[in-house]
Amino acid sequence: MHHDDLLPRDTPVSLIDANGAVVADERYALPDAETLLRAYQGLLEGRRINDQAYALVRQGRMAVYPSSHGQEACQVGAALVLGGRDWLFPTYRDSVAVIMRGVAPAHAMVLLKGDWHSGYDPAEHRVAPQSTPLATQLLHAVGFAQAAKRRGEDTVVLALCGDGATSEGDFHEALNFAAVFHVPVVFFVQNNEFAISVPLSRQTAAPSLAHKAIGYGMPGQRVDGNDVAAVLAVLGEAVQHARDGGGPSLIEAHTYRMQAHTNADDDTRYRERDEVKAWADRDPLIRMRTYLIEQGLLDDQAENRLTAGAESIASALRDALNADSDLDAEDLFRHVTAERSPQLEEQWQLLRGEIERATLTEAGGHR
Known part of the structure; x- marks a missing residue:
């Protein structure tokens, strides 16, 4: 491969602009209508899930929610491009x-609720546990992709990270190994401009x-991360x-974290409101909605149906949490471990004894 083929574009790839208009591109074709409608449904559901989870944090039902x-365009795109055997x-x-x-x-919210798993x-969903470090x-x-390659499996691995992660040594090690051993992995960096309070200018x-x-x-390659079609x-x-x-590729999506890093963060301390506006x-949601309406692919009836579906997901999430x-x-x-060691068994028996004594004490106090 010639080195010119490795370089990204000077400006991110965009197929639908911020006003919902089509942008012609010599290399990338606009996805078909069915795919774009499915993507819009994902955007609606994703937005509702995000807002509902954020509300559950404020109500004390979740420990944290990033x-x-x-x-959402990055989230939806990442899920839809993968096949059944991909991870x-x-x-x-x-x-x-x-x-x-x-x-x-x-x-999906169990870990963020504060549980231990x-x-x-x-394995059931071909989704690795969400990583906090x-x-x-x-x-x-990369290790998973290398194993799949050695087994001769038709598996592609999509690895997500943020702009802050590109400053970590693990980022370098992963990309270097993937390239040297030519493994089927795609690195997808969601550049949302801030690693907590550290701006991109201090990252690279x-x-x-x-x-x-x-x-x-x-x-x-660079892509407009708010354009789900791109x-x-x-x-x-x-x-x-x-x-x-x-072999591997590195894709950078240019997007923005509209809310604070988590509920424990005050983003007003490090970014201006005009920038957020x-x-x-x-x-990304408004952009795709505008495009679909102008193309005659979305009407009020369909919008109401999709919105009701998203609300149903939020309601089920709310009830569960x-x-x-x-x-x-x-x-x-x-x-x-697969077989409990004597040391673990001893620890469990100690804890069980403490629980039983506490239960008896509580029962005695309520007589």
């Missing part, structure tokens, strides 16, 4: 993508994060490139 409000390796901010891969919304079976999931993704001096790809010998086209090409034996005008958990203390020991 919202992807405004980044997604998400971050803590990718709950919408996890849900779109088939994980029940309530199960991810809430779903990774920055960039560690990239190494796991490169022209873009996608330009880092050439240093590893893999193609890089995300589908660019990510879809990268996934097919990996499936055809072309400017990005609100590029809302409002219900008290039925906890089994032995689960702390039951799933540590």
